[in-house]
Amino acid sequence: MPELPIDPGLVEEDHARRGGDLERDFASLGERLARRGVAIDAIAARAARFGVAIPTWGVGTGGTRFARFPIPGEPRDVFEKLEDCAVVQQLGRATPTVSPHFPWDRVDDPRELRRAAEAWGLGFDAVNSNTFQDPAYKFGSLTHTEKAVREQAIAHNVECIEIGRQLGSRALTVWIADGANFPGQQHFARALERYLESLREIVRALPGDWRVFLEHKLYEPALYSTVVCDWGTSYACAQALGPQALCLVDLGHHAPTTNVEAIVARLVQFGKLAGFHFNDSKYGDDDLDAGSIDPFRIFLVFHELVDAERRAAPGFAPAYMIDQSHNVTDPIESLLASAQSLQRAYAQALLVDHDALDAHQDANDALLAHRTLKEAFETDVGPILAMARRRAGGAIDPIAVYRASGWRARKATERPQQLGVQAGIV
Ligand SMILES: [Mn+2]
Numbered sequence: 001m002p003e004l005p006i007d008p009g010l011v012e013e014d015h016a017r018r019g020g021d022l023e024r025d026f027a028s029l030g031e032r033l034a035r036r037g038v039a040i041d042a043i044a045a046r047a048a049r050f051g052v053a054i055p056t057w058g059v060g061t062g063g064t065r066f067a068r069f070p071i072p073g074e075p076r077d078v079f080e081k082l083e084d085c086a087v088v089q090q091l092g093r094a095t096p097t098v099s100p101h102f103p104w105d106r107v108d109d110p111r112e113l114r115r116a117a118e119a120w121g122l123g124f125d126a127v128n129s130n131t132f133q134d135p136a137y138k139f140g141s142l143t144h145t146e147k148a149v150r151e152q153a154i155a156h157n158v159e160c161i162e163i164g165r166q167l168g169s170r171a172l173t174v175w176i177a178d179g180a181n182f183p184g185q186q187h188f189a190r191a192l193e194r195y196l197e198s199l200r201e202i203v204r205a206l207p208g209d210w211r212v213f214l215e216h217k218l219y220e221p222a223l224y225s226t227v228v229c230d231w232g233t234s235y236a237c238a239q240a241l242g243p244q245a246l247c248l249v250d251l252g253h254h255a256p257t258t259n260v261e262a263i264v265a266r267l268v269q270f271g272k273l274a275g276f277h278f279n280d281s282k283y284g285d286d287d288l289d290a291g292s293i294d295p296f297r298i299f300l301v302f303h304e305l306v307d308a309e310r311r312a313a314p315g316f317a318p319a320y321m322i323d324q325s326h327n328v329t330d331p332i333e334s335l336l337a338s339a340q341s342l343q344r345a346y347a348q349a350l351l352v353d354h355d356a357l358d359a360h361q362d363a364n365d366a367l368l369a370h371r372t373l374k375e376a377f378e379t380d381v382g383p384i385l386a387m388a389r390r391r392a393g394g395a396i397d398p399i400a401v402y403r404a405s406g407w408r409a410r411k412a413t414e415r416p417q418q419l420g421v422q423a424g425i426v
Pocket residue numbers: 215250277323426
């Protein structure tokens with residue numbers, strides 16, 4: 001049995017206080033779904049298997065280019081980050097894995113880190129490398145014009161694979177900040193050729209059962225052009241690099257009006273979808289909480305994923321991670337709410353009547369096809385998610401239990417504030 005950071009008595013109290021209402025809501029929703037030919041327990045069982053990774057940097061307060069406002073009791077090292085991830089998993093039951101980042105999470109012995117995670121009942125998902133902070137990377141990393149800098153960046157990624165192997169991870173996510181601020185600064189083709197050359201070295205270092213996730217981003221920190229700017233570039237690179245290379249979709253890394261769900265469908269079709277960095281945005285790469293701005297878009301993404309699952313699309317095994325910057329909330333609360341938003345979108349997508357949708361599409365009945373999707377999206381699946389959590393030992397109302405636990409105030413005493421606590425976001 002994993003250790004539980006929050007007093008289980010508080011979860012029992014939550015079940016006692018809210019369990020009766022939940023059962024009535026669940027039964028009522030079950031009746032309505034049965035009229036549509038849907039068995040609520042089957043949906044609840046599938047929703048319960050949904051899991052999204054928490055990035056270790058997500059449990060710390062993020063920041064903007066202007067300031068960071070730390071809150072008392074933030075984790076000071078990766079072991080304390082794991083502790084906070086364990087809180088999110090204990091109460092929410094949708095975040096069984098953690099995605100580490102190096103060098104921020106560097107420890108002397110990765111096996112000790114693995115044991116610490118296992119004690120909390122947590123596993124490790126994709127390992128993230130960092131080639132954007134070292135002073136050597138001012139003009140690029142894997143695409144730098146100087147071979148020595150490229151070699152430094154390659155060696156760092158290879159080291160991340162080695163650490164990840166010891167942690168039980170099986171994927172490396174590579175995002176580079178490389179690009180240009182001025183037209184003419186960088187030769188587009190030569191920079192991308194250097195990227196491919198460097199990535200080939202990294203792919204050569206991958207164990208056979210590992211994958212490398214290529215993350216594209218249209219701007220920032222480079223403000224005129226980036227080397228891996230869009231999904232087309234990412235796809236072409238993944239093709240050139242072979243079957244172990246796949247394309248990762250960060251929801252915030254596109255121009256504001258981009259149809260992200262269509263990109264997801266394309267990557268599924270071509271067998272190159274690595275997975276996601278989930279977040280939400282209004283203007284750009286805002287890194288707001290998943291589901292806070294446009295829950296319909298997340299639903300449409302999950303509709304494509306459920307469709308792929310249903311068709312057993314070849315090679316379909318996406319990795320899910322939250323990638324957000326928590327600037328004005330307690331990160332634990334934001335992560336609980338975000339994981340719930342994602343699980344909600346998944347459960348809603350499971351309710352889509354695919355046979356009806358196929359028929360409406362074939363008949364070119366635009367209105368009924370659209371209404372079929374909306375009917376699923378507009379179903380309040382809250383009782384399904386709450387029941388899945390309760391059955392797994394989580395809280396019916398995770399944020400209420402978290403607040404009642406006094407976790408943050410206790411940690412404020414146990415974890416005296418340090419200046420310059422590492423935080424970052426990619
Ligand atoms: Mn990302």
